[in-house]
Amino acid sequence: MLSPALVSLALFLVAPILFIAVYSFWIRTAEGLDVPAFQFGNWIAVATDYYYWLGLWGSFKLALITTISCAIIGYPAAYFLARIQFSNKVLLLFLLFLPFWISYIIRTMAWISVLGRTGALNTMLISLGIIDEPLKMLYNDFSVIMGLVYFLLPYMIINIYVSLDGIDRNLEASARTLGCSPWQTFREVTLPLSLPGLGAGCMLCFVLAAGSYVTPRLLGGPDTLFFPDLIYEAIISQLDWPTGAVLSVILLLSLGLLVAVYNRFMSLSDIYRSFAR
Amino acid sequence: MRFGDDKKYERLLEACGNGDISRRQLMGFLTVAAAAVGVVGGPFRGLTREALAAVEQVRFDGWGGIVSEAFRNNAFPAFTKKTGIKVVEGEFGDTDEFLTQVKASQPGEYNIFLVSGVYDYARFNKAGFGAWINEANIPNLKLILPATLDAFRNETGGKLSAIPFDYGTTGIAYNRKYISDAEAKEAGAKILWDEKYKGKMAMYDGWQTRAWMASLYTGQDPQGATDVEEMWEACRKQRDLVVKYWGSGQEFIDLMSKEEIILSDGWSGRVAYLQQNGHDIGWVDTANAGFAWLEGLMVLAGSPMPECEQLLDFCSEPKVAIAIAEGQNYPPALDPNKVELTEKVKSLPGFDPTGKFENFIWEKADYWTKNQDAFKKEWERISKGA
Numbered sequence: 001m002l003s004p005a006l007v008s009l010a011l012f013l014v015a016p017i018l019f020i021a022v023y024s025f026w027i028r029t030a031e032g033l034d035v036p037a038f039q040f041g042n043w044i045a046v047a048t049d050y051y052y053w054l055g056l057w058g059s060f061k062l063a064l065i066t067t068i069s070c071a072i073i074g075y076p077a078a079y080f081l082a083r084i085q086f087s088n089k090v091l092l093l094f095l096l097f098l099p100f101w102i103s104y105i106i107r108t109m110a111w112i113s114v115l116g117r118t119g120a121l122n123t124m125l126i127s128l129g130i131i132d133e134p135l136k137m138l139y140n141d142f143s144v145i146m147g148l149v150y151f152l153l154p155y156m157i158i159n160i161y162v163s164l165d166g167i168d169r170n171l172e173a174s175a176r177t178l179g180c181s182p183w184q185t186f187r188e189v190t191l192p193l194s195l196p197g198l199g200a201g202c203m204l205c206f207v208l209a210a211g212s213y214v215t216p217r218l219l220g221g222p223d224t225l226f227f228p229d230l231i232y233e234a235i236i237s238q239l240d241w242p243t244g245a246v247l248s249v250i251l252l253l254s255l256g257l258l259v260a261v262y263n264r265f266m267s268l269s270d271i272y273r274s275f276a277r
Numbered sequence: 278m279r280f281g282d283d284k285k286y287e288r289l290l291e292a293c294g295n296g297d298i299s300r301r302q303l304m305g306f307l308t309v310a311a312a313a314v315g316v317v318g319g320p321f322r323g324l325t326r327e328a329l330a331a332v333e334q335v336r337f338d339g340w341g342g343i344v345s346e347a348f349r350n351n352a353f354p355a356f357t358k359k360t361g362i363k364v365v366e367g368e369f370g371d372t373d374e375f376l377t378q379v380k381a382s383q384p385g386e387y388n389i390f391l392v393s394g395v396y397d398y399a400r401f402n403k404a405g406f407g408a409w410i411n412e413a414n415i416p417n418l419k420l421i422l423p424a425t426l427d428a429f430r431n432e433t434g435g436k437l438s439a440i441p442f443d444y445g446t447t448g449i450a451y452n453r454k455y456i457s458d459a460e461a462k463e464a465g466a467k468i469l470w471d472e473k474y475k476g477k478m479a480m481y482d483g484w485q486t487r488a489w490m491a492s493l494y495t496g497q498d499p500q501g502a503t504d505v506e507e508m509w510e511a512c513r514k515q516r517d518l519v520v521k522y523w524g525s526g527q528e529f530i531d532l533m534s535k536e537e538i539i540l541s542d543g544w545s546g547r548v549a550y551l552q553q554n555g556h557d558i559g560w561v562d563t564a565n566a567g568f569a570w571l572e573g574l575m576v577l578a579g580s581p582m583p584e585c586e587q588l589l590d591f592c593s594e595p596k597v598a599i600a601i602a603e604g605q606n607y608p609p610a611l612d613p614n615k616v617e618l619t620e621k622v623k624s625l626p627g628f629d630p631t632g633k634f635e636n637f638i639w640e641k642a643d644y645w646t647k648n649q650d651a652f653k654k655e656w657e658r659i660s661k662g663a
Contacts, residue, residue, distance in 0.1 A: 032404065032650075051663055116537050136476060138537070139521045217524070222516050225661045233657045237373045237484075238650070239380070 024245035042242045058225035063209035066148040070156040070205045078160035096154050108147050108218050115143050139221035147215040156201035163197020199266045207255050334363040335584050339391040341368040342527040347604025356591045362584050370525050372397045384579025392575040399432040399642040407438030408576045414586040417593035422632050425610045439575035440589050441610035445545045446569045446627035449561040452539035461561050466493035475518045478540040482522035484656035500644045512659050545626040549606035569637040
């Protein structure tokens with residue numbers, strides 16, 4: 001039963017990545033043609049161009065802020081889900097993933113109606129007399145982070161939830177009987193035991209955010225520099241596939257390295273566990 | 278008794294499970310089978326394509342939103358009813374994106390698309406993606422404006438791989454609630470650098486339009502800038518005033534209609550749509566601040582030519598072409614001296630009643646082709662803060 005899976009993986013995952021890697025060594029001629037070759041010109045051009053590294057840093061910075069925001073917002077929500085005495089908890093989990101039934105693009109675009117100059121938030125603040133002029137909340141890093149947090153929050157919550165749900169409640173009860181306050185119990189017992197889930201959620205959110213393309217494109221402004229957008233520009237606008245391939249491999253390696261480091265200290269199985277539930 | 282592929286595979290899997298063959302051997306068999314399919318499939322690929330072409334359907338790709346709707350509502354169902362040929366629709370955000378899709382596809386996967394501008398027509402042909410049309414199969418070609426036909430023919434040595442279909446202009450759109458006609462007209466392209474409108478304007482995220490407007494702003498020929506650095510410096514200056522670079526006509530409509538912005542460069546058809554839907558949007562046309570472009574229905578290499586030519590001829594029938602023009606708000610490339618156009622068409626922004634286009638500034642394909650790589654790269658960096 002393993003062979004079909006291996007064949008699928010080889011055909012649909014490994015082979016395309018290898019194609020991209022091979023393409024990164026090709027030459028793009030002045031006429032716009034891609035000529036098969038093995039040379040490092042594209043790699044050197046990218047490595048020595050500060051612009052691309054700025055783009056990578058921009059992506060990672062926004063991904064980090066998004067991940068931290070997801071963790072801060074997601075933990076209490078997951079805690080609530082794990083601890084609530086409710087007979088039909090599956091329903092709550094179902095509600096968590098309900099937005100996924102709507103197209104990602106539509107969900108992202110909905111933020112324009114919320115954060116825009118004439119959007120719901122500005123209209124409300126003006127009608128309450130809190131502000132006179134609309135706040136600039138759209139088409140900047142803030143709106144991109146909002147969009148990404150909205151998209152990634154369920155992934156964070158489900159990971160933390162699984163971890164919290166698996167904690168033996170007797171451990172918390174024991175801590176309390178030994179004199180711990182509720183806060184101490186949380187800090188000394190619950191939080192450390194839920195760290196694998198939090199770590200898995202953070203890793204997943206960071207990787208997905210750093211590789212995100214649609215949200216920065218729709219909600220970002222002229223100052224939003226995102227690495228996947230540079231890949232898009234190279235491949236689609238400039239038709240420079242070899243450079244686009246180099247950039248793709250760099251993003252893949254950077255995120256792959258992150259996953260490897262995570263796996264070294266935590267375990268990828270925490271992520272599998274979340275989705276196996 | 279004959280076994281199908283699935284049965285053979287099941288037997289192999291069973292043999293592997295029983296230990297008769299090793300997992301490595303199983304993988305080997307599968308690899309050989311996959312390679313055989315690949316090798317045998319190659320020669321048959323052409324036949325498959327021809328068989329598909331005979332499936333009586335053609336693919337049409339165009340700009341989304343109101344443009345796609347105009348074709349869908351006014352042409353394709355009637356064409357299918359008349360000929361039995363189904364039209365499969367696709368959309369693209371911009372021509373660069375579509376060129377990438379065509380580049381990555383097999384010949385024949387894409388058939389007809391709405392090519393925007395002589396420059397795009399030229400570069401698709403230079404890349405070898407165009408297919409030559411047999412003009413005898415398109416009787417309605419005689420109704421098309423000679424000037425537009427010449428524009429395409431000049432790029433491809435007298436032959437055609439597209440028929441002119443409509444034309445439009447890029448100009449400046451503004452909300453009359455905040456900006457008067459007099460102010461917009463007097464300032465022309467310079468209004469796009471007015472600090473007064475900082476944070477209230479957006480621009481099209483197209484390197485060609487950006488280079489054009491910046492050349493006008495810096496007093497240079499938009500199709501022959503001599504101080505390119507000054508041109509890009511103007512773009513950098515403008516970037517600080519812009520709230521968003523929009524990527525599609527629908528996004529432009531959305532931004533203007535919701536008053537997220539009050540000023541932008543835009544396309545005549547989309548501005549007409551806004552006006553028709555009750556938005557008080559003013560327009561400074563090509564003579565003052567922009568340029569004109571010619572759109573055509575281009576046939577791509579490997580397409581079923583007779584069916585494609587049938588569709589091109591059908592879309593060029595005056596009744597159909599006018600209905601599409603009214604739907605998408607771009608005047609048709611029909612000769613007004615040979616075809617009676619409707620009042621709605623005559624009132625569209627950018628419509629030329631003479632059909633001679635004397636006041637129009639058309640894009641010069643040579644200039645843009647020569648500079649496309651450098652301009653694209655530079656613009657993309659500037660648009661991202663570089």
